[in-house]
Amino acid sequence: MASTVILIGFMGTGKSAVGSYLARGLGWNFFDADIQIEKRMGMPVAEVFEKHGEDTFRTAEAAVVTGLLDKAASSREGTVVSLGGGAVTVPEIARRLRHEPLVIMLDEDLETAFKRAGGGTRPLAGDLDSFRRLFEDRQELYRQLAGYVIDTRGKEIREVSDAVAMIIGAGEGD
Ligand code: S3P
Numbered sequence: 001m002a003s004t005v006i007l008i009g010f011m012g013t014g015k016s017a018v019g020s021y022l023a024r025g026l027g028w029n030f031f032d033a034d035i036q037i038e039k040r041m042g043m044p045v046a047e048v049f050e051k052h053g054e055d056t057f058r059t060a061e062a063a064v065v066t067g068l069l070d071k072a073a074s075s076r077e078g079t080v081v082s083l084g085g086g087a088v089t090v091p092e093i094a095r096r097l098r099h100e101p102l103v104i105m106l107d108e109d110l111e112t113a114f115k116r117a118g119g120g121t122r123p124l125a126g127d128l129d130s131f132r133r134l135f136e137d138r139q140e141l142y143r144q145l146a147g148y149v150i151d152t153r154g155k156e157i158r159e160v161s162d163a164v165a166m167i168i169g170a171g172e173g174d
Helices: 015-026 033-041 045-052 054-074 091-097 110-117 128-145 157-172
Strands: 004-008 029-032 079-082 103-107 148-151
Touching: 004 015, 004 054, 004 157, 015 029, 015 079, 015 157, 029 033, 029 054, 033 045, 033 054, 045 054, 054 079, 054 091, 091 128, 103 128, 103 157, 110 128, 148 157
Parallel strands: 004 079, 004 103, 029 079, 103 148
Antiparallel strands: none
């Protein structure tokens, strides 16, 4: 059976950039859950929050992520999936992740994550204080669900991607 790698972690930890780089290098399929949610809802994530609220976004996120994981599980090709930072807080998604062998957390410091993700259009990344609160609240959950944690501090996308590839290689030998 082909492998599925799932990248989790807070906003601004590089999940999408690393996921697409890694998938390209491996010749695997790549899905960014947020982009798939945008396709499903027909509007950007920020607009879903604004017009319909976070609960609607999370419901769509659960459907999209479970759908992507089903598709990956039945595919003959390898798949990399990058999840949004809050996906782990959705019980249906968390339950699914507990059965996946290659859930990898990208771990970055708060300041760097905020520099990358803060102040833009992301609905939950407007100001540093609330960003910090969410960051702290979720750390334990990421670690509970991840089989592996990669410290991305000071690393290039390529280096983080190489670290994920090493983990996959190690898993395949089992
Ligand atoms: C969110 C993270 C975002 C996106 C949405 C909510 C969160 O994804 O799903 O804005 O709750 O942390 P990224 O982690 O890709 O920014």
